[in-house]
Amino acid sequence: ETGVTQTPRHLVMGMTNKKSLKCEQHLGHNAMYWYKQSAKKPLELMFVYSLEERVENNSVPSRFSPECPNSSHLFLHLHTLQPEDSALYLCASSLLPGSGETQYFGPGTRLLVL
Amino acid sequence: AQSVAQPEDQVNVAEGNPLTVKCTYSVSGNPYLFWYVQYPNRGLQFLLKYITGDNLVKGSYGFEAEFNKSQTSFHLKKPSALVSDSALYFCAVRDPYKLSFGAGTTVTVRA
Numbered sequence: 001e002t003g004v005t006q007t008p009r010h011l012v013m014g015m016t017n018k019k020s021l022k023c024e025q026h027l028g029h030n031a032m033y034w035y036k037q038s039a040k041k042p043l044e045l046m047f048v049y050s051l052e053e054r055v056e057n058n059s060v061p062s063r064f065s066p067e068c069p070n071s072s073h074l075f076l077h078l079h080t081l082q083p084e085d086s087a088l089y090l091c092a093s094s095l096l097p098g099s100g101e102t103q104y105f106g107p108g109t110r111l112l113v114l
Numbered sequence: 115a116q117s118v119a120q121p122e123d124q125v126n127v128a129e130g131n132p133l134t135v136k137c138t139y140s141v142s143g144n145p146y147l148f149w150y151v152q153y154p155n156r157g158l159q160f161l162l163k164y165i166t167g168d169n170l171v172k173g174s175y176g177f178e179a180e181f182n183k184s185q186t187s188f189h190l191k192k193p194s195a196l197v198s199d200s201a202l203y204f205c206a207v208r209d210p211y212k213l214s215f216g217a218g219t220t221v222t223v224r225a
Contacts, residue, residue: 004157033212043204045212056211090157097211100146100165105157 003027004106006091012112013081021076021109023091029104031097032074034066037088037108049074050097081113116141116209118188120216127223133195135219137188137205146208147188149179152218153201164188175199195223 004025013019025032034046048056049068063085065077074091088110092103118139127133139145146165150158162173169181179190188205200223206213 006157031211042217043213043215048211050211058212092158100163100208102148102160102163103213104160105150107155107157110155 003104004091004093006089006106006109008109009107010110010112012114013078014114015081015083017081018077018079020078021089021091021111023074023076023093023106025072025074025091025093025104025106027093027104029093029095030071031094031101032068032071033092033094033103034074034076035090035092035105037090039087043090046076048097055097078111081111083113086111086113115214116145116207117214118147118205118207118216120203120205120219122219123217124220124222127195127221129197129223129225130194133190133192133199133221133223135190135203135205135221137190137216139186139188139205139207141207145188147179147181148206148208148213149173149177149188149190150204150206150215151201152204158204161190195221197223197225199223 007022031050036044045058046060047066052068067075088108090108091106094103095101148163149161162171164171164181172178203219205216
């Protein structure tokens with residue numbers, strides 16, 4: 001798991017707060033992903049970045065704003081979240097998407113919105 | 115769209131017995147299939163994948179999976195389960211940039 005790191009590991013925020021989740025990969029990959037894992041629901045892809053360009057935005061509300069300044073770092077900026085946004089947010093990285101490359105996941109950030 | 119299904123929410127086995135976690139897929143074209151495992155409060159760990167070639171794929175921690183095209187299945191297997199194998203297991207398919215995951219199967223191995 002040290003190939004992909006995420007900070008913070010736990011976050012509690014109010015609905016009016018602004019916070020950011022950080023992901024860093026040390027695997028030399030050039031694609032990065034944000035997934036949301038909620039209880040009793042399958043993992044949902046939120047965003048995909050390939051070579052620092054967003055290639056997929058999976059109908060995610062605008063209160064989630066991703067940023068990929070370089071191929072090693074990925075952020076998820078959060079503002080005016082709702083309690084139903086409480087979940088485990090997982091970052092992953094891979095070589096360029098489109099074939100059989102493996103995605104490697106970080107440990108996740110457990111988010112609680114009050 | 116590509117998809118996978120995991121028909122069992124839970125699998126319970128005794129330590130030392132064979133473990134099977136089922137996965138079926140629905141794809142157009144050639145499937146790229148993956149298995150991941152998630153331990154409590156951890157991210158997903160890659161176990162194995164099928165891209166092409168041999169239908170029996172060997173992976174980490176003694177796990178293997180058999181790709182069966184006629185049955186559109188990709189079941190995960192371990193000949194002798196350990197208590198430490200207790201975790202949440204996900205099957206996934208490449209679709210095309212993302213991974214589409216099954217709902218997950220909770221495996222409990224009792225001592």
